[in-house]
Structure formats: structure tokens, C-alpha cells
Amino acid sequence: xxxxxxxxxxxxxxxxxxxxxxxxxxxxxxxxxxxxxxxxxxxxxxxxxxxxxxxxxxxxxxxxxxxxxxxxxxxxxxxxxxxxxxxxxxxxxxxxxxxxxxxxxxxxxxxxxxxxxxxxxxxxxxxxxxxxxxxxxxxxxxxxxxxxxxxxxxxxxxxxxxxxxxxxxxxxxxxxxxxxxxxxxxxxxxxxxxxxxxxxxxxxxxxxxxxxxxxxxxxxxxxxxxxxxxxxxxxxxxxxxxxxxxxxxxxxxxxxxxxxxxxxxxxxxxxxxxxxxxxxxxxxxxxxxxxxxxxxxxxxxxxxxxxxxxxxxxxxxxxxxxxxxxxxxxxxxxxxxxxxxxxxxxxxxxxxxxxxxxxxxxxxxxxxxxxxxxxxxxxxxxxxxxxxxxxxxxxxxxxxxxxxxxxxxxxxxxxxxxxxxxxxxxxxxxxxxxxxxxxxxxx
Ligand code: ADP
Ligand code: ASP
Ligand code: MG
Numbered sequence: 001x002x003x004x005x006x007x008x009x010x011x012x013x014x015x016x017x018x019x020x021x022x023x024x025x026x027x028x029x030x031x032x033x034x035x036x037x038x039x040x041x042x043x044x045x046x047x048x049x050x051x052x053x054x055x056x057x058x059x060x061x062x063x064x065x066x067x068x069x070x071x072x073x074x075x076x077x078x079x080x081x082x083x084x085x086x087x088x089x090x091x092x093x094x095x096x097x098x099x100x101x102x103x104x105x106x107x108x109x110x111x112x113x114x115x116x117x118x119x120x121x122x123x124x125x126x127x128x129x130x131x132x133x134x135x136x137x138x139x140x141x142x143x144x145x146x147x148x149x150x151x152x153x154x155x156x157x158x159x160x161x162x163x164x165x166x167x168x169x170x171x172x173x174x175x176x177x178x179x180x181x182x183x184x185x186x187x188x189x190x191x192x193x194x195x196x197x198x199x200x201x202x203x204x205x206x207x208x209x210x211x212x213x214x215x216x217x218x219x220x221x222x223x224x225x226x227x228x229x230x231x232x233x234x235x236x237x238x239x240x241x242x243x244x245x246x247x248x249x250x251x252x253x254x255x256x257x258x259x260x261x262x263x264x265x266x267x268x269x270x271x272x273x274x275x276x277x278x279x280x281x282x283x284x285x286x287x288x289x290x291x292x293x294x295x296x297x298x299x300x301x302x303x304x305x306x307x308x309x310x311x312x313x314x315x316x317x318x319x320x321x322x323x324x325x326x327x328x329x330x331x332x333x334x335x336x337x338x339x340x341x342x343x344x345x346x347x348x349x350x351x352x353x354x355x356x357x358x359x360x361x362x363x364x365x366x367x368x369x370x371x372x373x374x375x376x377x378x379x380x381x382x383x384x385x386x387x388x389x390x391x392x393x394x395x396x397x398x399x400x401x402x403x404x405x406x407x408x409x410x411x412x413x414x415x416x417x418x419x420x421x422x423x424x425x426x427x428x429x430x431x432x433x434x435x436x437x438x439x440x441x442x443x
Pocket of ligand 3: 198
């Protein structure tokens, strides 16, 4: 049972978590928690302020965060431990001020405090609610490589440690552990990337052959589109692993993109549930889901996308041009999400712009390069797309007033993706939703 940030952002929210855990006590749940509320953002902002030399601001914000955690903890006996965590964190932050630099390793050390604290506090709250629970430091069991801020779990080691250290405890008690963080074999703290607590939960579930992996969050499940863009989005009752993976990859934040991988390997169903409305059935993600009522199961979108246009300096695209281009993106460890080619040009989209200027520099040695920021990807997903001949026509019909920059269908046979300017995104989503989910209009 994984509980996200909003599900543990106050003592009242944590009390609701305790009741949800109690209601499934006989299933021997293992509880994975995110940092409380927006704590991860706050920690990273504190690290940034410290690095920029704003010592007083950083330490003031840290004091506020300390007060918040102490105030939301229901178990008074935990206060010394919480204080000790913040003392250690304050040392680290002072170190950042002195160094004026925050390495990825230091960033992980800071960010991991969010889940280290929340897991302690939730374990304490469960005990106070009369649920026999025990806290485990995730760094003892989640073993990762050393790619700080984006670490990949070493699955065999992690599985062995979970079976050895967590399984025996979980037979008797509710084990509570933090999501998102892990450690290298040498014991250095790492994190799995933003939103990574979902991934922790599915790693744990797969290692221990769980009946089910539950992702408890602040919405009723996977919805027909991003509710922050279209509040009338509807709950999807069931979807397939392949559909969920595609949606997560293309921006459905409700699920970390890697979450379904361990579940697929073991065939473990994943459920997305609302911690504020536990009676709601949520979304079930299974290997083969009942077909969706329409052609599309759901639409995801990714904002802050950058379009890179690469034009060959020769008249015609010689063979090897694509290889040259991809070699550059590979060298700078930047994934490409979408791609379109013409006679002499290639357009691609990237999400991570950390290496953009290096990439452009390298591409410019053999091509003309231009970059457009502020683009968005809309991705329509459904296993039914392959059986529905007129989906593309309906997409273009719905978007007749929107300038579509790029379109791609076919790679997985279950998605159609398009790129529009970020400013056009709400209009595009609304039109497409009306077209593919007409019943939601009345809601
Ligand atoms: P948690 O802290 O529980 O992990 P997140 O904020 O990471 O929660 O993910 C839940 C949020 O994902 C929702 O509040 C919603 O705004 C957003 N979201 C984006 N796309 C979708 C979608 N297709 N279905 C459901 N939620 C979505
Ligand atoms: N707390 C981490 C984050 O905000 C991990 C998570 O919530 O899944 O990214
Ligand atoms: Mg999340």
C-alpha cells in the first residue's frame, strides 16, 4: 500500500491512512509512504537557497519544516528522533552554504530526508492507532546504482534483501518504509527520481509476491485526462499494463512510469485508489483489461516539451544522418520522446533540457538546428486504437482549429501522440475529450 504526499500531509490525513491500513490488516500490508505534502519540493528549494548562499533563508525554511513535522507527528516518543534528523539535515545545509555547490549526491542526501521522516512518523501514528507496526529504513533494502537523482534499482539485490529483512517482519507486523530513497551497495543514499515512491511500492510488491500493489493518492484513479487541465475527467475503471505504462510515460503523473514494470513481470494487479474516498473502486491495472468502451482509454499530456528541428546540410538526407543525430542524444543521456522525419529534416521532442546547449552544439557540426520551447505532447492511449480505423480522422476533426506541430502513430499500436504549442494545450485536450468521451460532457 503506497500513500502519496497529499495522503500523509497532516496528522488527520495520516489518521485516515491508519484506518485504511487497519481495514486490510488481515492481508498483511506493507506500507510505503512519500514525503509529507510538498516536503520534497521544499527540501530541494532549501538546498538551492543554501547553495546560492542564502544561509538565513535556508535555515529559516528548515526550521519551519522541522516545526511542521514535529507538529504533525502523533507519537511524542518520536520527537528526539525527528529532532536528530533535522539536526543532521541542518549540518548538511550549512555544508552546502560553505561549498556553494550541491552535487547530485548531496541533493539525494537532502531529498531523502522527506521519506525518512514521513515513514518514521507514519509508523508511529499506526502504533498510536493500535496497529502493530515497525519502521524499516529503505536504504537497508532498496539497493541502487550510483546515478544520483535518477538511480536505478539493482533488482536482484533488492529482492534478496526485501525477502530476507522485510518478509519475516511483514508476517507479524505492518512494515512501514519510505518510498523514493535507496542506497548504493556501498551505502550511499540515492533517490529513484521524482515521483519514485510508486516505483518503490511496485519493487516491494513484486519482490514479496504481493496479491496487489495499491497506489493511494488524491484522485479517484487513472482519469480520462489530466484533471488539472480538464476537471471533468472521468475515472477509468480498468486498463491494461501496456496502456498504463504508455500513459505514465507520456505524463499521467498519477503513476511513476517505471511502476508497472515489476508488476508486469509478476502479473500483479496494480490499483490506484483515493485515500480520501477509500470506498471508491479506483482503477485496476491488469495484464489484459476489458476493452475500453470507446477507441481511447485515456489521454495523457506532457508540458514543458522542447522541439528540436535538425536539417541536413546536404540536399538529401544521406544514410547515417539519423544515427549521427541519435548518437548525440545518447552521448548526452537525453531521451527522445517523439520523432518525425522528412526528406532533409528531422524533428524530435525532448523533456529534459539539461544538456540542450551541448546537444545543439554537437548537432550543429553536421546540421542546421533550431529549437522551440513551450510545446506540449498530447498522447491518446488505448488498445482499441488498432481496431478503430477512424481514430486519426476523429483526432484531426476535433483539432481542426488547433495547429498540430507533429503527429505520430504506430510505434506501439496503442497510442497516437501529437505536439501542440503549450498555449493550445487546454483547448486541444477539451476538444479531444469531447470527441472521445462524449458522456463526460454532462458531468
Ligand atoms: P501522489 O503524491 O499521491 O503520488 P501525484 O501528485 O504524484 O500524487 O499524482 C496524482 C496527481 O496526478 C493527481 O492529483 C492529478 O492531478 C495528476 N494526474 C495527471 N494526469 C492524471 C490522470 N490521467 N489521471 C489521474 N491523475 C492524473
Ligand atoms: N517525494 C518524492 C517526490 O516528491 C517521491 C514521491 O512522492 O513519489 O518526488
Ligand atoms: Mg506521485
